[in-house]
Amino acid sequence: MMTEGTRRGCHLVARRAGGTQVRTSWGSATDRGLVRDVNEDALLAYPPVFLVADGMGGHDAGDLASRIAVEEFAQLAGQSAASADDVHACFVRTAARIRNEFTGGRQGGTTVAGVAVTEHEGGSYWLVFNVGDSRVYRWDGERLEQVSVDHSVVQELIDLGEIDGAGAETHPERHVLTRALGTGEAPEPDYWLLPAGLRDRFLICTDGLTRELAESALQDVLVSTSDPQDAAALLVRLALEHGARDNVSAVVVDVATSTGAHEDVHITVPRVDSDRGPQQPWDEMLDGATVPRLYAPGSSPSGARQHDEEDPS
């Protein structure tokens, strides 16, 4: 069985002036839910970039589109920081690959929402990015704020003051996106730059989570569950308890507060506890794609290595 340690990630991702550094720790979980046959969600949780992708178009297209997004963004993994141009290039490559690989009338696309550690004019910032209706929330120690703005018809109605949040949940057009990746047009992600705060915690999730859990429920979990992996797993489990009509994915990213001289760094290998037995291998199509990849319990996570890291500050 996996131990607690292998389910959590921690890594130093960006250096700041004066030798201080921003460390992140994170956790992630995904599940195909109780209704759908296939998990078309994919997620990437490795510094400096954390994201979820919600594929659309059925199981030869939606899941492939979201996996292409994760593959392209994973090329940033291991960098100390990612610039806005780096991230934008990933969007462009993802859109181009979906266009080129989807032939014969297949149609698919994906949302992408996430956060990257970036350096801007010498300071450390969070670069939040979004196309579609997956979401990025920030908990700053005092309140939960939805940073990203959905690209959906319902959001446009809210912006116009035509409907409120409650109306959005029941609106017949609530699943109509106004932007996605892989729809033939040049990608148009929105960006936000937020100064990195020491108490920041981010939740990145697909609409399968926000459809089942109200914002107050998200906040309760984020406040009460300190370990990011436990928080991500609990959020997905709560969504399953609420019926999980869609695929559910969550990534929780913290600024690591540990200042110990040594920190074990684990490459995250999370999974949601479910009824799957240890003999049943993780199936990317059924269970969702993650980077780093998920391993079934009992199998040898050959790629997951531990590193001792000197704290230079």
Next chain:
Amino acid sequence: MSVPEYSAGDWTAIVRPGFVALLGPTAAESTVRDLWQATGEGVFAALALLARDGFAGLPPFALVSVDKRRVHAALRGDVEVVVDLDGRLETLRSGEVSTWTERVLEGVGSVAVQVDHPAADAPSLPLADGVVRASRVRVALAVADEAVEVVEEIDVLPAQVVEPADATNAIDAPAQPWSAEEQVELVPGPADATEPGTDTDPVPTEHADESGVVAAAEAFLTDSAFDEKHGTGTPTVPLSGASLDDHDGLTILSADLADIRDQLPSWAASEDVPGPFRAPQGAPMPARLVLSTGLVVPLDRAVLLGRAPQVARVSNRELPRLITVPSPQQDISRTHAEVRVEGDHVLVTDLDSTNGVHVARPGEGARRLHPGEPSVVGLDELVDLGDGVTFSLERGS
């Protein structure tokens, strides 16, 4: 690239890779020439050279050697060194000492060496390597890309430490660009004795660790996660039975939206994204912003100034530069003002700051900008953000 910039003046500036000296007008030509030759050995050697005729003959001077983000400065007389420490400016002066004052600072973003009270509007010109009459020399140390370079090139360091002769040769080569590699080579030297144990040892260890993590991560990703996908480039899922029925049937592709939108009222089909940031129009006038803190910011894209500026919902090409300015009294709001070029004009907007943005022409009273309204600000005007932070605008070269 961080090519140093200088402004003309009466003093003599010697600019070499990783080294800047500003000597008072009384400095002899032979001193300048000898210093030009000796700069490879750092501040210590330069001090030894300047003091070779005893302390009585010392001209006023500022010597600055730069290594990555570490600055070693020595000052004497009416000259100051302004360093940007992560957005906080610190001004070094020699004070009431009969010899000179020395400081070593880590984490410096930029350093400006200048005579006391330099003319604020003197034009600034690039100078990679050379000797000029100057009142001010400014070097930017910190660029995110360069920090990455340092990580990758760190294995150069041990070799240079063992063979200091190599480092000297490299620095003597003329007209070298200010690469991070060369600045690393300046590390060994007696000047480091002022801060024992802070540099040469921890730095390689840290970098070695970092590259180890990166390599392991890359190996991990390559070995296990993507083999089948990268190897074949084909989908990993069966194509049979493909139908939209497998989807939940609720999420709709934006490709299908054209039809849907035809049935929607016109406001819902609008592509307008709300937000105060507009895309640049046409080829803008080259211009830059000069802060009272010494920072010079090109206006090739919009600039947001504030105590802790942030950006909400923009496209990639609209991403502005964020400039953090010090505000110990918190007079300056988090995101206080925006500056951008439109056509031949520079527009300054008060972003609903608490204490406002004031603009003054010399000899006239200050006017307060209307919040949220872009206002044209002239090259002869001074913009006051509060807490003593002002800026003016310059036409670029």
